[in-house]
Amino acid sequence: MAVDTLETRELRYFVAVAEELHFGRAAERLGMAQPPLSRAIQQLERRIGVSLLERNRRGVSLTDAGDVLLHEGRAALDATAAAARRTRRAGGADSSGGPRNRLVLAVKAAASHELLQKLLDAYAAEPDAAEIEVLPSGMCEQAELLRDGRADVALMHTPFNSLAGFDSEELMTEGRIAILPAGHPLAAHKTLSMADVGDIPGLPIARWPSHGTYPPGQGPEIHDQTQLAQLIALGRTVAVFPDSARAWLWAEHAAVPLADASPIVTHIAWPAHSRSLALAGLIRTATQL
Amino acid sequence: MAVDTLETRELRYFVAVAEELHFGRAAERLGMAQPPLSRAIQQLERRIGVSLLERNRRGVSLTDAGDVLLHEGRAALDATAAAARRTRRAGGADSSGGPRNRLVLAVKAAASHELLQKLLDAYAAEPDAAEIEVLPSGMCEQAELLRDGRADVALMHTPFNSLAGFDSEELMTEGRIAILPAGHPLAAHKTLSMADVGDIPGLPIARWPSHGTYPPGQGPEIHDQTQLAQLIALGRTVAVFPDSARAWLWAEHAAVPLADASPIVTHIAWPAHSRSLALAGLIRTATQL
DNA sequence: CCCTGTCATACCCGGTAGGTATCACTGGGG
DNA sequence: CCCCAGTGATACCTACCGGGTATGACAGGG
Numbered sequence: 043m044a045v046d047t048l049e050t051r052e053l054r055y056f057v058a059v060a061e062e063l064h065f066g067r068a069a070e071r072l073g074m075a076q077p078p079l080s081r082a083i084q085q086l087e088r089r090i091g092v093s094l095l096e097r098n099r100r101g102v103s104l105t106d107a108g109d110v111l112l113h114e115g116r117a118a119l120d121a122t123a124a125a126a127r128r129t130r131r132a133g134g135a136d137s138s139g140g141p142r143n144r145l146v147l148a149v150k151a152a153a154s155h156e157l158l159q160k161l162l163d164a165y166a167a168e169p170d171a172a173e174i175e176v177l178p179s180g181m182c183e184q185a186e187l188l189r190d191g192r193a194d195v196a197l198m199h200t201p202f203n204s205l206a207g208f209d210s211e212e213l214m215t216e217g218r219i220a221i222l223p224a225g226h227p228l229a230a231h232k233t234l235s236m237a238d239v240g241d242i243p244g245l246p247i248a249r250w251p252s253h254g255t256y257p258p259g260q261g262p263e264i265h266d267q268t269q270l271a272q273l274i275a276l277g278r279t280v281a282v283f284p285d286s287a288r289a290w291l292w293a294e295h296a297a298v299p300l301a302d303a304s305p306i307v308t309h310i311a312w313p314a315h316s317r318s319l320a321l322a323g324l325i326r327t328a329t330q331l
Numbered sequence: 332m333a334v335d336t337l338e339t340r341e342l343r344y345f346v347a348v349a350e351e352l353h354f355g356r357a358a359e360r361l362g363m364a365q366p367p368l369s370r371a372i373q374q375l376e377r378r379i380g381v382s383l384l385e386r387n388r389r390g391v392s393l394t395d396a397g398d399v400l401l402h403e404g405r406a407a408l409d410a411t412a413a414a415a416r417r418t419r420r421a422g423g424a425d426s427s428g429g430p431r432n433r434l435v436l437a438v439k440a441a442a443s444h445e446l447l448q449k450l451l452d453a454y455a456a457e458p459d460a461a462e463i464e465v466l467p468s469g470m471c472e473q474a475e476l477l478r479d480g481r482a483d484v485a486l487m488h489t490p491f492n493s494l495a496g497f498d499s500e501e502l503m504t505e506g507r508i509a510i511l512p513a514g515h516p517l518a519a520h521k522t523l524s525m526a527d528v529g530d531i532p533g534l535p536i537a538r539w540p541s542h543g544t545y546p547p548g549q550g551p552e553i554h555d556q557t558q559l560a561q562l563i564a565l566g567r568t569v570a571v572f573p574d575s576a577r578a579w580l581w582a583e584h585a586a587v588p589l590a591d592a593s594p595i596v597t598h599i600a601w602p603a604h605s606r607s608l609a610l611a612g613l614i615r616t617a618t619q620l
Numbered sequence: 621c622c623c624t625g626t627c628a629t630a631c632c633c634g635g636t637a638g639g640t641a642t643c644a645c646t647g648g649g650g
Numbered sequence: 651c652c653c654c655a656g657t658g659a660t661a662c663c664t665a666c667c668g669g670g671t672a673t674g675a676c677a678g679g680g
Binding site for chain 1: 335336337338339340342343379380381382383394395396397398399400402403404406407409410411412413414415417418419421422480495496497498602603604606607
């Protein structure tokens, strides 16, 4: 093999070891025995002429070069997986009928309902519309879905998602609101500031494991939006949401605009090198909404 | 091998065939015989379950899926090559002394002299400055250099370069000037329009093979900037350049601002997933110029 | 009709990826 | 103090498969 070419298999092996920092566990994860994995990593280090792992007594740690290869290798593996997935999607469906174009659109579950609905309706009305598969995703994994090819295009929301590495178009900007119990004194205000909501006596901000706002504070722990809505209705917590959250407010809720919260901008984003006509049509539709 | 994993070797093979559209030539380019290449492509098609090539009588053409794999595969191969190169750069230099950080900066040859000089000087004065290797590149290949890891960061110029897929920061905006023979009547004008320079009797725009402006027109053919400068001095042609080209004008040249030309914006751009401290320092220096 | 150029098939060989058994080393506990 | 548990490395073998050569099938053109 050419000395300057990394095989996908080698990258998979190295990333597994670098993530586990343990040859045995990495081998198990890869479904193979430990000795061939050790040997493969040694060969890899010899081939690229750089030592990647520090074999200390009792464990393994990454060298600087190893850290670089971990990050770059993940990106390369994502790109390879994306090539396989998108190719399969482009051709595999052909057997089930015409030149079926299908686009996978990743959206943050339960966000941008109205916008998404308008987009899907408008696009479906286009003459040569492709089939759109909506892929609900967790909070911040849209980028990952785009990178590894499970999705072709995504709705992303700054400042929560980073648009780094993708092409994107801005679709919508909205402010944020504080959602309070309907009877709360602050609910009478015309606007509030972030500082106000962060420090309401008796109303600690809820902690939502997958939402960053977890470690600090002593607020109640929640796991989905319904729990949160209920806790607010019971007068136990406050929450900050985008304007569009007004759509699902309860009678027991009150919404007050936040004057100093950074606005939430919704973008449609896609891999920079995409050349699909169906995608171009969807983007055109989206920007003309 | 897992059925859903593409090996680098398979991608290399397929991309070669897809580019040549000829098994024999592709095999020659890959330094191998034709039969194993045919077999490898067949196995690839079976593995991903999609037909990639249309074997017509007298030649080969790409299916839709094949076209997708050609583009996605190129990106994946670039990412893989980048992983190898950057890893080698991160670790290979360690043997020749301390924790030597080296950054490769791609710049369009002979552009942005002053800006580049200021940037290098300012960065060198930083306390923990890494070594910067300046990689002169052709007109539009900075993106390619960043993608395949030959460079870590680049100076790019919109609208010539596309920033798609990279992170970037704006550094400088400049207008454009028409460079005329000193004695020419139009040289007396305060400003000109693009239409003016495109159609000057007796002064056809020069044709520069690597600059897009090649096919049409009957202007003289040139191959580098010095030839162009000389032809202008001789009163044979006109050229449009960014403001900063004033730095190298001859006495026989006259520069007139163009009122309606889109401005040229210089950016510093880097791969979106970069995490290098040295790169962060360079970017910080650049944005504070 | 043969000849040429194309990709596919048939068959063989060597390298190497992967498995099993074992070693070398270190640190902790009885 | 020594033994044991747990780590990664080494030794050795096997089987698969990637690659080579020779040849076939098929279509077009002179």
